[in-house]
Amino acid sequence: MSLFSDNIRALRVKQKISQEKLAENLQITRGRYVKYEDGTSEAPYDILKKIAHYYHISIDLLLSVDVRKINMQDLLELENNRLILPIQVDAAGENFIEVVTQKVKAGYLNGYADPEYIESLQQISLPFLGPGKHRGFPVEGDSMPPHESGSIIIGRYVERLGEVQDGKTYILITKNEGMVYKRLNKNKQNSLVLASDNSFYPNYEVKLSDIIEIWEYKCNIGRSDKKQELSETESLRELILEVKREVLELKENSIISSK
Template sequence: MSILSENIRYLRNQLGYSQQKVADDLIITRGRYAKYEDDATEPPIEILLKISRYYHVSIDLLVSVDLRKIPLKEILELPDNRILLPIKVDNRGENKIEIIPHKASMGYLNGYADPEYIESLQTISLPFLKGGKYRAFPADGASMPPHKDNAYIIGKYIENLADMRTGKTYVFLTRSEGITYKRLLKVNKETLEVSADNVFYKSYEIHLSDILEIWQYASSLATQEFSKDDFQFDNIAIIRMLQELKNEIRELKGNSPTTDNI
């Protein structure tokens, strides 16, 4: 079998996906995809490009390196494993920033690797954003204050995990969640620990194998006016903080020596 057929079979099994699921996601028949894994036929370049973006592994690695010998985390960190996005410019030479609409945000999960879908998106240009590829994503104001619903986060495309920094915020495109905007807390061996800035949401881990794209916060666009309340603690959040403080005091009292023990 060819390296390509072995690699795509290996990657699919690592994700625990069936051939039918992968074929459906690639919008081809299961029989056609099975022939690629069985090395009965080679995919044309447009399908190979879709497979590359689907598994988040560059075409060069897919066809030339036995991925079974390299841990998945190391594959994602390899300098050559880059799925480059074309940087489009307007007639003034400024970057075109594609806008993912709020109502169609879930459609991005299926269309992020489709040139026709990306070409259909509306664009804006911001002269102060240069030196990279940028895209605008809808924000969930409930989890990441002070960003409001209907706001947009403009992210800069991250090609390598080594370029990420803890404490910074990122837009993640994952197979399980779609678009999510979170703060990076920790980089683990096989996962990223992230959290919302809203204290009501607990931190959680995103598996590296689940990540399709990463975009670092570069700017934001608000579509609603801010009020004073947007920059004040919610009463419920204050109550929660007081409750946590009471619990900590109770624990300290429980651990402190009594007069009987002196």
């Protein structure tokens, strides 16, 4: 037996449909379907896709989450037949914000679809953020100043790729890169260009097929109160202004001397 077998049995029983009727909807024989449900045979991708569409649930949830432990009515439905886990709210009806701390960051790639993992995360509430599903992610490194390593970026879940705006910053959860916080651009077909605000780090591309989740930057939670250093653009502007001031001073001195 497997979690997938338990899930499809539980979903079928909940909807009060027979194995024969379900097999007919999947366009396979009852005997073939029974093997998936009793765990003696693994369903190929085309069958997984058909089952997912039939129950209006994503394949990753079918394979990795015990659907008997969650209320399917509370799942957030997205485009392309995808669902994400229930949104928890506080007593006032505000969305809880799960915070993925540095300590548990490594497990997020495997646990993002696991209700028990999500429920184990620390939670906060920030009512001023407005509607949408929000989650906090840790910043690591110096690629995105002024956000320092150790601070937390609060992001809003992006339901559709069309919502991504060129030049804005997002947290991406990807199969190969893991968790990254970058400035995005959609000027590549079938991929996104990721850019760091620190020019020391080069841009790179991530295929759309490698992206698991996208969270739009909403606010930052940090502890540092040190003065923000000037950016390269600001430094250049200051340098130009300083040169102009020196040129004016030289002109004024020259005029005074000539008198």
